[in-house]
Amino acid sequence: MTRSPSRLPAGAKARAPLALAALEALYPDARTELNFRNPFELLVATVLSAQATDVSVNAATPALFERYADAYAMGRATPEDVEPLIRSIGLYRGKARNLVALAALLVERHGGEVPNDFDAVVALPGAGRKTANVVLSNAYGYPAIAVDTHVGRLSRRLGLSLQNNPDKVEADLQRLFPRERWVFLHHALILHGRRVCHARNPRCSACELREFCPRIGVEP
The missing domain is CATH 1.10.340.30 (Hypothetical protein; domain 2)
Structure with missing residues (x-):
């Protein structure tokens, strides 16, 4: 039996391209911060x-x-x-x-x-x-979205997913964003989570995504 996809937050499809454009402007070269050679x-x-x-x-x-x-x-x-x-x-x-x-x-x-x-x-x-x-x-170069704590937190705060399970967050993001931008997306969300949208005391006033963030200023 095929499982039906989870319900997306209201307005998620409209927010997704706005979030992607803002992240592309902020972190055009987003990549993993782990050092590796192979x-x-x-x-x-x-x-x-x-x-x-x-x-x-x-x-x-x-x-x-x-x-x-x-x-x-x-x-x-x-x-x-x-x-x-x-x-x-x-x-x-x-x-x-x-x-x-x-x-x-x-x-x-x-x-x-x-x-x-x-x-x-x-x-x-x-x-x-x-x-x-x-x-x-x-x-x-495999198209994928790796959902860590930053990606999960930002997905919920930005109104892109209602899910807490990482696999379900991944599925929601895959529905909302172009496949060719999945790798960039998870790196950019991680960077934004580390630099601006902290788990505690998010820097909402300095956030370039604040205009369309439904949870701005709300504690997690």
Whole structure:
């Protein structure tokens, strides 16, 4: 049985092009703020970024990638080998276990390469739908919207979605925005969430989207 799409907020279809135009003007070069040189490094950095800041991840990964440059090297390590290199990142013990396990699976199933396949990435330890969207969109140009806390919060505040479930927010945004702008959209929303539309004390008076924001000045 096909599930019917969720109800969009009133006025969402009219606000969507306004939001996109404003974000394009504000963040024309929006991209991930994680540092990486190849798909493997992006996958590792994205797994590390769960419940952690990109700044903390970027501070830890140079030493990590110097020691473990690819899936073959990391897959031969133990979690105890990896832990000291990522200790500054939240939940580092569990992430160390996942990194070693996912690297071993990349070697076993994919010749050490990150597959350009959504289901294959989701199946890796420590990965999920958001991780797959981030990795495939940034590494391979896959059209995707990765919904993190910023994207979810802004989608609700801007009246683009009524949903709290990230998968449902993603589906709403996909209905409202052109497929070719999905990757840009999630990067721009993340930047706006970090710089202006904070979870606490959003800077509404400085927001370029305030003229059509239905929740301006309203606490979350």
